[in-house]
Amino acid sequence: MTDPKDDLRVYLQDARDVLLWKLDGLPEYDIRRPLTPTGTNLLGLVKHLAGAEALYFGTAFDRPFAGTPLWITGDAEPDADLWARADETREDIVGLYRRACAHSDETIAALPLDAVGRIPGAPKETTLHRILTHMIAETQRHAGHADVVRELIDGAVGQRPDGLNVAPHDPEHVGRVERAAKEAAARWS
Template identity: 40%
Template sequence: MALPPTVDERTTLESFLDFQREALVRKCAGLTDGQLRARPVPSSTLSLLGLVRHLATVERWYFRAVIAGDSPGDLYDLTDDFDAPFNDVADATGAETFAQWRAEVAAARRVTAERPLDAVGRTPGTGSERSLRWVFTHMIDEYARHLGHADILREAIDGRTGE
């Protein structure tokens, strides 16, 4: 996907976020469920599947809960473990995890399509305000940070590197 260099702000934000989303898919492409669940870096409990689950959770939180004001519930049981999306991957599959992630991306697109960038949502629990513009920027940052983790994990799994 080419990132358009001379477009309006909204198209820029949407394009950069979609680029990051597609990079996540590329970094996981061609791996088995076992490889996606693997935690190949001895000093870390991160797995590619855990990253996908986390990013699905973040998509749901910021777009559906904060911006849309919905109460979609948690994708994973966070009651006893806030990091459950990262930790509870033993029985997870790539197919089910990516289906869930794709559903959250589709929901995010529906939420954003009907709102201007200056639309403001509130963080459940605290009431802190967040504009859609802020959420787009935060999500680009969220993906970028975790894609760095994904690079390291993928390289440790099979030596593959790249964008």
């Protein structure tokens, strides 16, 4: 029989690992440059999630961890946690994320799933179970963003560096998708 808390922690760790491998082998410019109109970039996603881990598993359970202040909490200027300043190193941000995750794992190990915490500014209390579920979704969401950004940089995609969980790149497939989009637009517009 499996332990539900351990199952949740495993899924969270898997998402964390996916996010971090997206930085592997890339130069400084590529991990920092904005590749969407909103400025999404790889290192900023890691910085943001360091702050989220600190908030959700630290502050919420009165187990403080000095993470990146999140703009959404009103503790930083808009989007400050979503990009890396030139004086912030990759090592510093990745190290902060790893320490925040380790602190989160200590909180997860120390508390039962029905432990009650409070997110600053939230209208009501919540449980560790709900926060774990939220952080799995949050981290997977941003790992998906990182997957798209990494693909735009150098074509690397997937959940693992070996690429075994995605079909091989097929330019003909892209052509089929484009043709279907044009045909549907002509038919349904």
